[in-house]
C-alpha cells in the first residue's frame with residue numbers, strides 16, 4: 001500500500017480562509033481580534049515559528065503586538081510584559097514562545113497569563129479544564145493533529161493510538177484529548193516515551209501512530225503495521241550541503257519507507273506545522289468573540 005499524503009498546507013489554507021471571512025464579519029462589528037507575541041532570545045527555530053505566526057495574523061486580518069526580547073531579559077521584565085498584555089483590551093491572546101532561555105521560570109510565566117487570553121492552552125487552569133472535558137482553549141499542535149485526522153476521514157472512535165513522546169505541549173495533552181468521551185475522542189491511547197521498554201511492540205499494534213519525539217527516524221517501517229495512519233509532529237534540522245541554508249527539515253518518521261506501508265501519512269514540512277498556527281488563529285478569534293460576549 002502507498003499512503004495518501006495528508007496535505008496540512010491545504011487543510012490549513014481552507015481553515016484560514018474560513019477564519020479570514022469570520023474576522024471580516026467581526027470587523028463590521030468593530031471587533032479586531034489581537035494576538036500578543038513574546039519571543040525571548042535568538043533560537044533560530046523559535047524565530048522562524050514566531051515570524052510565521054506573525055505573518056499568519058497579518059494574512060487573516062488580526063492585530064498582532066510583536067515583542068522580541070534579548071536572551072538576558074529578567075523574569076521581572078517578562079512578567080511585567082505579560083501583565084501589561086493581560087490588561088490590554090486590544091489583545092485577546094498571549095503567546096510566549098517556548099522554550100524560554102535558561103534562567104527564566106517557564107511555569108511562573110505560564111501561570112501569569114490570564115487564562116481567558118491563554119490561546120496556547122498551557123495555563124494549568126485550562127489544562128485542568130481540558131482533562132475534565134470542560135470547554136477551554138485546546139493546545140494548538142494536538143488540536144491541529146486531531147483536525148487533520150478528522151478532516152482526512154480517519155475514525156477515532158475505538159481506534160488504537162500510539163503516541164510517541166510525552167511533552168506538555170504535544171504528547172500529554174493529545175493523549176487527554178483523544179480519550180475524551182466526545183466526537184474528537186473515544187480512542188484507546190498508549191503513550192510511549194524514552195523509558196518505554198519495547199517501543200515497536202506498541203507502535204506495531206496501533207491503528208494510528210503519532211510521533212512527537214524530537215528525533216529523526218524514531219519510527220521506521222518495521223515498527224508499523226500495514227494500513228497504519230501516521231502523523232509526524234517532529235521538526236528536525238539535518239545537515240544538507242545541497243541546500244543554500246546548509247540544512248533541510250525532516251520529521252521523526254522515516255517518511256520514504258513508512259509511506260509504502262501506511263494508509264495515510266503527514267509530510268514534514270507541510271503536515272502538522274501549518275495546522276499549529278491555524279489553531280492559534282482559531283483560538284485567538286474565539287477569545288475575541290468570548291470577550292465581546294458573542
Ligand code: GUN
Nearest residue numbers: 095096097098099120140
Ligand atoms: N514551542 C513549540 N511549540 C509551541 C507552541 O505551540 N506554543 C508555544 N508558545 N511555544 C511552542
